[in-house]
Amino acid sequence: MTSSSQSIPAKIRMLAIQAARQEPGVREIYAPTHSIWKELAGKKVPEHDLLRLSWRGDSVSAQLDIGLLKDANALEVAGMVQQRIHAVLADYLENPDALNVDVTVL
Amino acid sequence: MEITQVSDLPYSCGRSEDELWSRLSMPPDQHELGCPYCQAQRQRLAPLAKATTQWKIGNDSENEADTALLGSIRGRVMDGIKAEIRRGTRFTLRITTLGTLRISGYVLLETLREVVDSIRGVALRTHKILPGSHPESISMSINLALEAGEDGVRLTNGIRDALRARFAQAIGISLDDIDINLEDVFHDF
Numbered sequence: 001m002t003s004s005s006q007s008i009p010a011k012i013r014m015l016a017i018q019a020a021r022q023e024p025g026v027r028e029i030y031a032p033t034h035s036i037w038k039e040l041a042g043k044k045v046p047e048h049d050l051l052r053l054s055w056r057g058d059s060v061s062a063q064l065d066i067g068l069l070k071d072a073n074a075l076e077v078a079g080m081v082q083q084r085i086h087a088v089l090a091d092y093l094e095n096p097d098a099l100n101v102d103v104t105v106l
Numbered sequence: 107m108e109i110t111q112v113s114d115l116p117y118s119c120g121r122s123e124d125e126l127w128s129r130l131s132m133p134p135d136q137h138e139l140g141c142p143y144c145q146a147q148r149q150r151l152a153p154l155a156k157a158t159t160q161w162k163i164g165n166d167s168e169n170e171a172d173t174a175l176l177g178s179i180r181g182r183v184m185d186g187i188k189a190e191i192r193r194g195t196r197f198t199l200r201i202t203t204l205g206t207l208r209i210s211g212y213v214l215l216e217t218l219r220e221v222v223d224s225i226r227g228v229a230l231r232t233h234k235i236l237p238g239s240h241p242e243s244i245s246m247s248i249n250l251a252l253e254a255g256e257d258g259v260r261l262t263n264g265i266r267d268a269l270r271a272r273f274a275q276a277i278g279i280s281l282d283d284i285d286i287n288l289e290d291v292f293h294d295f
Contacts, residue, residue: 033193036186040179062205065193075199075278078207086204101205105213106192 008060012092013048019084020051020064025072026081030065030106051085059098062089065106078103119143123151130155198241199279209277211235218246221272225265227256229292238282245283251290262286 020026032052035045052063062085068077082103090096119141126147129135138144195211214235222230231249238244246269252258266284273281 030189030192033186033190036182036189040182040186065189071276073276073278074209074213075207078199078209079202082202082204082207099204102208103205104193104196104208104210105199106189106210 008053008089008092010046010048012088013051013053016062016085016088017048017050017064019088020066020081023077023080023084025069025077026066027069027072028067030067032065058095059100060089060093061100061102063102063104065104067106074105078105123147127151127155195235197235197237197244197279199277200242209279214244214273214277214279217272217276218248218269221268222248222250222265225261225268227253227261228265229253231289238280243280243282245285246281247285247287249287249289251292252288254291254293258288262288 017029020029029050031039031045031050035049039045050064054061054063064081064085066078066081068074082101085103086096086099086101089101090099093099119137121137121141121144126138126144129138130148130151134144134148138148192210192212196208197211197214199207199209201207215233218233218235219230222228222233229251231251233246233248236245236247248265250262250265252261265286269284270281273279
């Protein structure tokens with residue numbers, strides 16, 4: 001636990017993304033819309049952008065879109081990914097209770 | 107200053123430079139082997155032939171690079187479009203203490219189609235996924251065509267069972283109403 005500032009360093013976001021990737025059943029992590037179009041416009045998009053973060057007051061919202069392997073159970077895998085991301089980010093935040101992690105299976 | 111007179115074509119042997127040029131990639135024929143004019147011209151044209159060949163190869167590889175780049179851009183545009191389609195309608199899978207788990211309606215429709223398409227005797231027509239009676243459930247509305255001679259009640263019950271089983275196994279969302287409407291009969295010729 002180190003900070004509750006209005007940002008989470010890129011390396012922490014990367015750790016969360018890596019943790020999500022390691023979950024069995026995850027085939028891919030979808031880039032957010034703005035990243036896709038930015039990349040097409042020739043701008044380099046950092047990988048930590050895959051995990052979207054937003055703040056409202058003290059609460060932090062993290063969002064990740066994942067694609068699954070054929071035989072994976074969507075609810076189980078999404079739940080495990082949510083736990084993994086929460087564990088990484090909560091370790092960094094002063095108030096982990098204010099953290100919401102939303103995972104969408106696309 | 108010495109001015110060299112360039113002899114007029116055709117060469118003294120009667121072959122034109124065009125003819126010789128078109129044959130440069132081939133070994134000399136019987137005439138060229140015995141003709142000093144053609145041999146001299148072959149020697150003179152060889153560096154030019156080499157240069158144009160290299161230019162052509164270079165140009166082709168540039169085209170290949172352009173094609174690869176275009177393909178990569180096209181691929182990324184398609185990925186973006188596919189992701190956007192998938193992002194369209196989302197349904198809540200579960201609200202946990204850590205946040206919300208959602209699923210794209212696209213995945214649900216894909217699963218629905220897989221199930222119905224695997225059942226013989228019916229053909230899937232229009233179909234849609236609707237929110238269920240509680241946040242973590244969905245309902246479905248399916249229109250089907252039935253093959254002539256098939257038992258509609260048996261098949262629709264089979265489809266409901268298969269859908270519930272598949273959605274439990276692959277998705278984990280509970281199914282509320284599964285409305286099935288047999289709207290047509292088809293003959294399998």
